[in-house]
Structures are given as C-alpha cells and as structure tokens.
Amino acid sequence: MRLNKLICIGSVALLLLLCKAASADEPTRLNNGFMDAFRLGGYTSAGITLPRDAHTKATINEISLILTWENDSRFKFFGELELENPLSWDSGNKLNAKKSLVDLERLYLDYNFSEKINLRAGRFLTPSGRWNLLHAAPLVWTSTRPIVTSRLFPISTNGIMAFGAAPIDSSTIEYALFVETLKDQINDDNEIKFSNVKGARITFGQNANFGLNLMSFNEKTVSNPSYRMLGLDFITHYKGIEFLGEAFQRWDIHNKDGGGGAYLQTAVPLPLAQNWTGVARLETFHRPDEGHHQRWLIGTTWRIKPTQLLKLEFTGGSHVQSDDLSESPRGFLASFAVLF
Numbered sequence: 131m132r133l134n135k136l137i138c139i140g141s142v143a144l145l146l147l148l149c150k151a152a153s154a155d156e157p158t159r160l161n162n163g164f165m166d167a168f169r170l171g172g173y174t175s176a177g178i179t180l181p182r183d184a185h186t187k188a189t190i191n192e193i194s195l196i197l198t199w200e201n202d203s204r205f206k207f208f209g210e211l212e213l214e215n216p217l218s219w220d221s222g223n224k225l226n227a228k229k230s231l232v233d234l235e236r237l238y239l240d241y242n243f244s245e246k247i248n249l250r251a252g253r254f255l256t257p258s259g260r261w262n263l264l265h266a267a268p269l270v271w272t273s274t275r276p277i278v279t280s281r282l283f284p285i286s287t288n289g290i291m292a293f294g295a296a297p298i299d300s301s302t303i304e305y306a307l308f309v310e311t312l313k314d315q316i317n318d319d320n321e322i323k324f325s326n327v328k329g330a331r332i333t334f335g336q337n338a339n340f341g342l343n344l345m346s347f348n349e350k351t352v353s354n355p356s357y358r359m360l361g362l363d364f365i366t367h368y369k370g371i372e373f374l375g376e377a378f379q380r381w382d383i384h385n386k387d388g389g390g391g392a393y394l395q396t397a398v399p400l401p402l403a404q405n406w407t408g409v410a411r412l413e414t415f416h417r418p419d420e421g422h423h424q425r426w427l428i429g430t431t432w433r434i435k436p437t438q439l440l441k442l443e444f445t446g447g448s449h450v451q452s453d454d455l456s457e458s459p460r461g462f463l464a465s466f467a468v469l470f
Contacts, residue, residue: 166201167199167200167201168197168198168199169197169198169199169200170195170196170197171195171196171198171469171470172193172194172195172196172210172469172470173192173194173196173266173267173268173467173468173469173470174190174191174192174193174194174267174467174468174470175190175191175192175267175268175273175465175466175467175468176188176189176190176191176465176466177189177191177273177441177463177464177465177466178463178464178465179459179461179462179463180461180462180463181459181460181461182459182460182461183449183459183460183461184459185220185221185222186220186221187218187219187220188218188219188220189215189217189218189219190215190216190217190218191214191215191267191465192212192213192214192215192216192267193212193213193216194210194211194212194213194235194266195210195211195212196208196209196210197209197210197211204241204242204243205239205240205241205242206239206240206242207238207239207240208236208237208238208240209236209237209238210234210235210236210237211232211233211234211235212232212233212234212235213230213231213232213233214229214230214231214232214233215227215229215230215231216230217230234253235253235255235286236252236253236254236255236286237252237253238250238251238252238253238254239251239252244294245294245295245296246294246295246296247292247294248292248293248294249290249291249292250290250291250292250293251289251290251291252288253286253287253288254286254287254291254308255285255286255287256283256284256285256286256287256308256327256329256345257291257293257306257308257329257331257343258283258329258331258343258345258359258361258378259279259341259343259361259363259376259378260341260363260365260374260376261275261276261279261376262279262280262285265279266469267439267465267467268437268438268439268467268468268469269469271395271397271407271409271431271441272395272409272411272427272429272431272441272443273441273443273463273464273465274427274443274445274457274458274463275457275458276376276391276393276395276411276413276425277391277413277415277423277425277457277458278376278377278378278390278391278392278393278413278414278415279376279393280457281322281415281417281420282359282378282380282389282390282391282417283324283345283347283359283378284322284324284327284347287308287310287327288310288311288312288313288314289308289309289310289311289312289327290308290309290311291306291307291308291309292306292307292308293305293306293307298334300336301334301335301336302334302336303332303333303334304332304333304334305330305331305332305333306330306331307329307330308327308328308329308330309327309328310325310326310327310328310347313325322349322350323349323350323351324347324348324349324350325347325348325350326346326347326348326356327345327346327347328345328346328347329343329344329345329346329347329359330343330344330345331343331344335364337366338364338365338366339364339365339366340362340363340364341361341362341363341364342361342362343359343360343361343362343363343378344358344359344360344361345358345359345361346358346359347359351419355382355383355388356382356383357380357381357382357388357389358380358381359378359379359380359381359388360378360379361376361377361378361379362376362377363375363376363377370398370399371396371397371398371399372396372397372398373394373395373396374394374395374396374397375392375393375394375395376392376393377390377391377392378390378391378392387418388418389416389417389418390415390416391413391414391415391416392413392414393411393412393413393414394411394412394413395409395410395411395412396409396410396411397409397431398410400430403432405432405433405434406430406431406432406433407430407431407433408428408429408430409427409428409429409430409431409443410426410427410428410429411425411426411427411428412424412425412426412427413425413426413427422448423447423448424447424448425445425446425447425448425458426445426446426447427443427444427445427446428443428444429441429442429443429444429463430442430443437468437469437470438466438467438468438469439466439467440464440465440466441463441464441465441466441467442462442463442464443462443463443464444461444462444463445458445459445460445461445462445463446460447460
C-alpha cells in the first residue's frame with residue numbers, strides 16, 4: 131500500500147535517523163525508559179540482471195526498516211517500512227528512480243492470551259504458504275520468488291487474525307484464521323488488487339512440516355470474479371539437503387479453473403566449497419488471463435556471513451511478451467543481500 135508521499139518521506143527520514151547506531155550483528159536498542167523495549171533492524175539487497183529479452187539492469191532492490199516493540203506485557207508491535215527500487219540503471223533509461231516507491235509492508239499489534247491463542251490487528255503478510263511469510267532477501271536462497279507465490283492471492287492483508295500453537299504427541303500443530311477488515315487505499319500499478327479476503331492456515335509435522343491453506347477473495351478486475359483457493363506446502367531436510375514445495379489451485383463460483391501453479395525447490399550444501407549452497411527450482415503457473423508459463427532455475431548462494439548472502443542464478447522457461455512476469459525474467463541474475 132503506497133503512502134502519501136510527504137508522510138513516506140518523513141517516515142523514512144525518521145527511521146533512518148534511528149538506524150544510525152545500528153550494528154551489523156545486533157538490532158539497535160533505544161534506551162530511554164519505555165523505549166528500552168524497541169528494536170530497530172532491517173535488510174537491503176541489490177542486484178544485476180542480464181535478461182535474454184530485455185536490457186541489462188542494475189538495481190537497488192529495496193531498503194527495508196523494521197521496528198519492533200516487546201517487553202513483559204502481553205502486547206507486541208511490529209512495523210516494516212520498505213523503500214522499493216530506490217535506484218536503478220539500464221542501458222535504455224540510464225540511472226533513474228522511476229520505479230521507486232515507499233511501501234508499508236507490515237504494521238500490526240499482537241495480544242497474547244496464551245501460547246494457544248493470540249490476536250493480531252493491522253497490516254500483516256497473508257499467511258498463505260511459506261515463501262510469502264519469509265520472503266525477505268537475506269532469508270531465501272534465490273534472488274527471485276516463485277511466480278505462484280505473488281500472482282494468485284494478496285501478499286498482505288489489512289485486518290485481524292487469530293493464531294497459535296498446540297502440542298500433539300511429539301509434534302505441534304499451528305493455526306491462523308484471518309479476515310480483511312480494511313481494503314488497500316492505494317495500490318501499485320502492477321499489483322493485482324483483491325478484496326473480501328478471508329482464510330485459514332494449518333501447519334503440522336516435525337521431521338517434515340506440512341501446511342494446508344484455505345482462502346476466499348474477490349479479484350478486482352473487470353469482471354470482479356470471486357475465487358476459492360486451496361494451497362498445500364511442505365519443507366523437510368534429508369542429510370543436510372532442504373526440500374521445499376508449494377502448490378495452489380483456485381476455482382470461481384461456478385467451480386471453473388481460476389488459475390494455479392506449483393514449485394519445487396531444493397538446496398544442497400556444496401561439499402567442496404565451504405558456505406556455498408547449490409539451488410535448483412522448477413515451477414509452473416497459469417491464470418485465465420495470462421495463460422500457462424513454466425520456469426526453471428539453477429544457481430548457487432554463498433553465505434559470506436550469517437547476515438550476508440551472495441546469489442548467482444540462471445533462469446529459463448517459457449517466453450512471456452507482457453510485463454506480468456517481469457519479476458522473473460529469463461537470463462542471469464546476481465544479487466547481494468544484507469540483514470542488519
């Protein structure tokens with residue numbers, strides 16, 4: 131949700147001032163009575179893209195500032211303000227800031243009744259699948275996110291959510307129930323708009339963790355279709371190798387296909403290169419108005435420090451003439467991400 135420009139500039143300036151003392155290894159603590167419970171951190175990433183079908187581009191992808199508040203009370207606060215694409219260069223437009231904008235990623239307040247019952251109110255990441263909840267550049271293996279995780283359901287929701295966890299035998303089952311109460315006031319030009327969002331997510335399992343997602347929403351296009359969506363996901367590790375996958379399918383009110391897709395990704399530690407990990411991903415995606423598309427990715431990631439990642443990857447697949455899949459171009463990508 132794009133903020134009013136003057137408010138955005140003021141907010142970013144304030145957070146940057148607070149961030150001046152932030153170290154690379156530990157979030158800042160703001161010391162002054164009540165302020166002791168505040169922590170300030172964030173992340174940033176920059177990269178270069180050499181696509182097969184467009185100009186070479188170098189971009190500062192985002193500068194994200196995260197402010198949290200937590201003490202011994204039952205309340206917790208979380209806020210994330212992100213400056214997207216603040217500066218980019220390509221052989222056509224040279225150095226420019228044409229696509230820069232300030233986005234309020236998250237802004238919510240939690241109240242803890244118990245470990246089994248918590249309430250959240252505000253703007254939060256939609257709890258659908260795994261990638262959407264943990265998509266920050268320093269926390270994922272690749273420079274690009276799977277297409278299916280960004281073009282089928284709302285990435286963020288303005289509303290309320292109940293969530294918690296309960297032990298079952300030697301494992302734990304976690305749940306989230308959420309509903310939209312306030313629609314986005316302003317949307318990015320390329321962002322798919324949704325309304326009347328509500329859904330649930332359940333995760334369970336220990337050695338292999340599985341997730342089940344149920345959602346319903348309206349997609350704010352010309353015909354304003356109403357969709358129901360089912361999602362399944364999992365993550366597991368075997369001898370140090372990570373396997374991750376998600377699949378989604380939507381239906382309209384007449385039970386006709388409303389779009390869907392899936393991806394499967396594996397991350398393998400490279401034995402001859404310390405702190406290097408090989409990554410491979412296969413994905414498929416389709417929407418009624420965009421057709422079917424496929425992507426494959428192969429790359430490697432160097433964890434320079436726990437908070438610093440260098441990513442190198444090649445992406446291929448079906449050709450797309452529109453800008454709908456511009457965030458997943460075919461070609462070579464390299465990026466560097468820092469968590470601070």
